[in-house]
Amino acid sequence: MTSTDTTSVVVTRAYAYALDPTPAQISMLRSHVGGSRFAYNAMLAL
Numbered sequence: 001m002t003s004t005d006t007t008s009v010v011v012t013r014a015y016a017y018a019l020d021p022t023p024a025q026i027s028m029l030r031s032h033v034g035g036s037r038f039a040y041n042a043m044l045a046l
Contacts, residue, residue: 021029
């Protein structure tokens with residue numbers, strides 16, 4: 001190796017978090033997931 005060689009290191013870490021939503025939050029999550037599925041399918045149809 002010469003002094004002009006560079007080496008880069010990429011570190012990827014994954015974190016898992018336990019969710020414990022309230023019933024109202026579950027309803028909101030389902031609403032958002034449904035909306036995102038609708039938007040995905042609508043764009044896929046185009």
